[in-house]
Amino acid sequence: MKLLVTGGAGFIGSNFVLYWLKNHPQDKVINFDKLTYAGNLENLESVENNPNYEFVQGDICDEDSVEKVMAGVDTIVHFAAESHVDRSILNPSDFVKTNVLGTRVLLDSALKNKVKRFHHISTDEVFGSLKLEDKNKFNERTTYNPRSPYSASKAGSDHLVRAYYFTYGLPVTISNCSNNFGPYQFPEKFIPLAITNLLEGKKVPVYGDGLYVRDWLYVEDHCRAIDLILQKGKLGETYCIGGLTQDINNLEVIKKILDNLGKDEKSIEFVKDRPGHDRRYALDWTKINKELGWKPLYGFDEWLKKTVKWYTENRRWWEDVKNGEYKKYYKKQYGVL
Ligand code: NAD
Ligand code: DAU
Numbered sequence: 001m002k003l004l005v006t007g008g009a010g011f012i013g014s015n016f017v018l019y020w021l022k023n024h025p026q027d028k029v030i031n032f033d034k035l036t037y038a039g040n041l042e043n044l045e046s047v048e049n050n051p052n053y054e055f056v057q058g059d060i061c062d063e064d065s066v067e068k069v070m071a072g073v074d075t076i077v078h079f080a081a082e083s084h085v086d087r088s089i090l091n092p093s094d095f096v097k098t099n100v101l102g103t104r105v106l107l108d109s110a111l112k113n114k115v116k117r118f119h120h121i122s123t124d125e126v127f128g129s130l131k132l133e134d135k136n137k138f139n140e141r142t143t144y145n146p147r148s149p150y151s152a153s154k155a156g157s158d159h160l161v162r163a164y165y166f167t168y169g170l171p172v173t174i175s176n177c178s179n180n181f182g183p184y185q186f187p188e189k190f191i192p193l194a195i196t197n198l199l200e201g202k203k204v205p206v207y208g209d210g211l212y213v214r215d216w217l218y219v220e221d222h223c224r225a226i227d228l229i230l231q232k233g234k235l236g237e238t239y240c241i242g243g244l245t246q247d248i249n250n251l252e253v254i255k256k257i258l259d260n261l262g263k264d265e266k267s268i269e270f271v272k273d274r275p276g277h278d279r280r281y282a283l284d285w286t287k288i289n290k291e292l293g294w295k296p297l298y299g300f301d302e303w304l305k306k307t308v309k310w311y312t313e314n315r316r317w318w319e320d321v322k323n324g325e326y327k328k329y330y331k332k333q334y335g336v337l
Contacts (some may be wrong), residue, residue, distance in 0.1 A: 001027045006106065007040035007080030008032070012121070012219055013184040016077065019223035021047050027212060028052050032069050033080065034059045037325050041186045042317060060102035067283045070109045073303055074116045078106060081157075082189050084127075085150045086333055089275055092149035093328040099153035100160070105165045115171075119230060120161040122176045124215065124240065125151035129278035132213065137284040138176075140238045147276050158238075171286070173233040175226060177241035178283045182219035182303070183310045187318050188329065189216075191304070194254055195311045196318045198261050205334050208273030210251035213280040216242035218298035228292045239292070242283030245300045256301065260308040271334065 007013040008031030010071065017031055035037045035057055044113040046052045049291075054251060058065035060080050080102065082088065082095045096196040103120070110118045128145030144159075164170040186194045194204040225241045231238060254268060288294045 001075055002030070002073050002328060004030050004032060004069065004076045005026055005123065006032050006076065006078045007039070009035055009041055009043065009055075010079060011038070011081070011182075011189075012180055013079040014040070014043035014184050015182060015219045016079065016223045016226065017044060017053070018047060019220065019227070021050055023052055023227065025052065029054070029217065031055045032058050032060070032066075034299075035315060038186050040184070040321065042320075045305075050278060060106055062096060063105050066105050066109045067112075069116070070113045073115055074121070075230060076106065076110055076115055077119045077121065077230070078103065079111060079121045081121075081154070082150070084186075085148050085259070086188070086269055086274060087329070088148055089123070092153075095149050095153040096156075099150075100217075101158040103157040103160055107160060107170060111164065111168055111170050118164075118170055118172045119159070119226065119233075120158065120172060120174045121226070122158050122174055123151065123154050123187065124176050124178045124242070124281050124283050125278065126155040126176060126278050130280040130282060132211065132280050134280070137242075137282040138240065138288055139189070139284040140176075140240055141216045143200035147278060162236075171235045173229050173235065173236040174216060175229060175241050176238060176283075177222055178215035178217045178243055180217050180219045180222055182307055183296040184313070184317075187322055188326070190250065192239060192311060192318070193308065194257050195308050196322065197259070198257065198263055199312060199315065200269055203267050203269040204254055205269055206254060207271060207277060210254070210268075210270065211248050211249045212277060213247050213282070214245075214282045215242045215281050216245045216248070216253075216300050216304075217241060217296060221296040224297075225288060225294050228288070228294050232292050234291075239288040240283050240285055241288060241294075242285040242296070242299065244296050244298070247280070247282060248300070253304075253328070257308060260305055271299065
């Protein structure tokens with residue numbers, strides 16, 4: 001198989017490329033990535049000399065480079081996106097461009113080149129926000145109700161992917177997953193930001209009252225789910241992929257990280273809330289469990305501990321990332337903290 005991975009130099013994409021080459025060593029993998037601030041080829045150093053791996057730098061919005069890279073491809077796994085909610089609030093334009101318009105370019109090229117499968121990676125954020133007091137969860141039948149420029153742009157891309165299935169018969173599948181955590185996550189996201197700030201002796205900024213709830217999925221569990229969808233998923237279908245946490249809020253997550261690093265709650269700093277902050281996400285993964293036999297294997301406490309260890313042992317990776325552009329962004333977002 002010749003697999004095209006878009007956004008393969010980002011957090012989940014690079015974990016997926018490593019996972020795929022390890023578990024499907026006979027396949028060819030092309031990683032097509034623009035290398036925005038979030039793309040980092042260091043994540044892929046261990047495979048850069050693998051003859052079955054190729055990196056091509058390019059923008060999914062650029063029709064010519066997409067058309068070129070698509071030659072001979074059977075399967076696409078589309079991760080490339082602007083992915084950070086806070087940045088989408090500061091500047092929505094790149095989100096609409098890459099996430100909506102870029103996805104359209106890929107879909108047209110996939111159609112023209114008769115690819116056998118277009119798998120689109122989406123998010124549970126397209127479903128909106130649940131109430132803290134509710135016990136219900138999002139599932140594949142939940143109505144879309146995105147509330148940030150990021151989630152609205154992801155919702156737009158999901159709709160386009162489905163439209164290409166119904167209108168043109170493009171063989172697509174879609175997955176909507178919850179918050180991933182694990183190695184190589186850019187330290188603008190909550191867990192790596194918290195761990196690396198604490199390792200630098202800084203405080204952790206907690207938005208609002210800190211009682212926001214996310215569903216946490218270890219990144220390798222996510223990669224296994226995509227693998228199963230590619231093998232056994234039904235065309236035109238959507239699968240929700242969630243983790244093993246039960247309504248754990250941000251303060252509880254931070255306390256676990258503090259415990260792991262032997263620090264106390266004096267390292268927490270409550271800061272101004274995110275505008276339109278979604279209160280609670282929870283994801284029901286019954287469909288992919290029943291139809292494809294997937295379930296998450298990695299429990300939160302154990303794999304959070306391993307993630308903290310990974311950041312502790314890979315200081316150079318995140319110290320390199322946390323300079324230049326990152327410093328400017330951090331100052332804009334958090335002030336002097
Ligand atoms: P990320 O920000 O770490 O990586 C995104 C990658 O896409 C980067 O390598 C970047 O260089 C590349 N990219 C951005 N714009 C591009 C363009 N125009 N052309 C080509 N490449 C481009 O993102 P992530 O956290 O790994 O997320 C990957 C995908 O998974 C995204 O589609 C995101 O919406 C989705 N998702 C992420 C999470 C999560 O918790 N991180 C959860 C649900 C869904
Ligand atoms: O749910 C899936 C989504 O998860 C993905 O689609 C997105 O790409 C990914 O970024 C993530 O979005 P969130 O907004 O949930 O993740 P983030 O890590 O930014 O924030 C997690 C929670 O922590 C959220 O309630 C906001 C809060 N937070 C975040 C940051 C960066 C803080 O309290 N302080 C912070 O500094």
